[in-house]
Amino acid sequence: MNAIANLGRIFLSALERLGRAGLFLAETAAGTVTLVRRFPLVMQQVYAVGVLTLLIILVSGLFVGMVLGLQGYNTLVRFGAEDSLGLLVALSLVRELGPVVTALLFAGRAGSALTAEIGLMKATEQIAGMEMMAVDPVKRVIAPRLVAGIIAMPLLAALFSAIGVLGGHLVGVGLLGVDAGAFWSQMQSGVDFQEDIMSGVLKSLVFGVVCTWIAVFEGYDAVPTSEGVATATNHTVVYSSLAVLAIDFIMTSLLLTEV
């Protein structure tokens, strides 16, 4: 009996928090209007979430592409279809791995940093101080970060996929001797701009909104102590990863049935 009541309470509090997060997102979205004339704020955040995440994205993308090249070659060569290696690498990256792995890395690198930063601002009374100076912290602190995340994510995902294709080329053509012409021409005839590339970009846009939203909300909602900030940072990574994988499944099934 008690266990069921506990379950109910946990469910209700989770629901309540989700509702608060939704309201928070709406408030932030409304706050982005004022950013038009304060673009330097967004620029600063694009640097923090985009440029500083770039290195890990590029290195990971290269390795993922190289592994795809190796694994794909070993499978395809059994069917004598190693000429399709380029297509396999490109499609996997553009449709799935690019947006998803980028979002996961983003959550770990940029998302956790956002949560920790905002949580610490709250713990050191900077948020409260801003409120007392009649400055809305949602507009001044949260909105630029959300916008920056939404800008940075698709660019990062595209860079990930692009360097991944180059990594696949490096291994497939350079190491395993797949014909370079076949590698590129099979890829070009098989990868559709609208269906594959744009759906990947759309995915990464959605992931950008979700990951940044979770990160800023966790930070803003954190218990203002060092322990609370640590917990919130942890939550950001866990919730973002789960959300990205679940949304990826939903979006993939929707995009595929649409075709």
Added chain:
Amino acid sequence: MNRKTLELWVGLFVAAGLLAIAMLAFKVGNLATADVLNAYVVKARFDNVGGLKAKSPVTMAGVRIGRVSGISFDNGKYQAVVTMAIDGRYQKIPADSSASILTSGLLGEQYVGFEPGGDERFLKDGDELMITQSALVLEKMIGQFLFGKASETPTNKK
């Protein structure tokens, strides 16, 4: 962090990201090849288009000269009407050329192949190709093959 350096980095980042999207679109994807310039449109009727889709390539002598821009169904003649966009560079295609739906490889994607005719006049915008050959449907071929075998056997016994 100096404001100028920050702006420079963000600018580089955005430029690199856009470049990556462009590379994906043109080098990885088919945006470059799918684009047919100054296209003119020709039509052809087929009894069966098989697995032909919009954006499938249109080739002549194995070279891509255009793409399928649309497939519709003619309710009067019970035929498929395939509209194709042909690149403006290829103006001198004889008007009596024939179009067939072919398959690249055994199970590959389907495309439209043009065979040149001998006419002095050339295809122009809005023309229709009169001689067409439909897609080969594997099940039908197997069916015909079996049917032929079946009808052969009794005559042999006679």
Added chain:
Amino acid sequence: MNARRQKSPSGSSRKKTSGATVPSSLPAGDILVDVRDVHMNFGGRDVLRGLSLQIPRGSVTAIMGGSGCGKTTLMNLIGGRLKPTAGQILVDGQSVPDLEKDELFELRKRMALLFQTGALFTDLSVFENVAFPIREHTKLPEPILRKVVLMKLETVGLRGARDLMPSELSGGMARRVALARAIVMEPMMIMYDEPFTGLDPISKGVIAKLIRELNQSLGITSIVVSHDVAETCLISDYAYLVGDGRIIGQGTPAEVQKSGSEHVRQFMDGLPEGPVPYQYPTKTGYIDDLVAGNT
């Protein structure tokens, strides 16, 4: 403003009243902050129980009390960051809990709260920290903004530190920068939350001098919330003592220090035992627990 301050709070009328707990009879027109019978409840715990106080315009008023007696809650109530469970809070004639967000923000532009930690923005330099409210609320051209900011930094003696980051400042310097930021919009009132806590004697003296000077030169109404008796009494015109969620003593600092009330005496003299118990309340006695083996 200055003249009025010297006339009314430390004027002759109150000197004649002997008991510290006698309610003051201040003229209504002079009251900037009026807190009436405020109750505040946090998750079942009563932090404030019917607290009332008045802050005269242009004065330095001290609110003293032990840790956890609800002083900070009171500041947050006056600043509109919390809504009281019951009671009225009027600032400059406006009822703070009933204000819309826009109106509240307009009111807050005219008051400042100096946080215990200073609450400087860690990613901005000292100069940018002080410039922050101006940049947010006005479109002042850069040369004028520069002049205003440097003037305020000069007031707190830190013009030379303008390019430092907050992490490079000592506690006392950080609080002075925060003070410069608080006065940069020329507010009518500043609330100081524990301005002396954690500072060395020199920094304490500097902050005390600044609070006094700002009040005298700019006529800023000041509310000093502190448990630092000596420093606070030195600079304030009038003092309230908060305990147990309500006012337990008030008067000029001299009167409060002389008060015969047991409660006030304990706080002013720093006695471990008194009306405020040394022991955190327990349900059972220690001896009983020992006997029962529950320790």
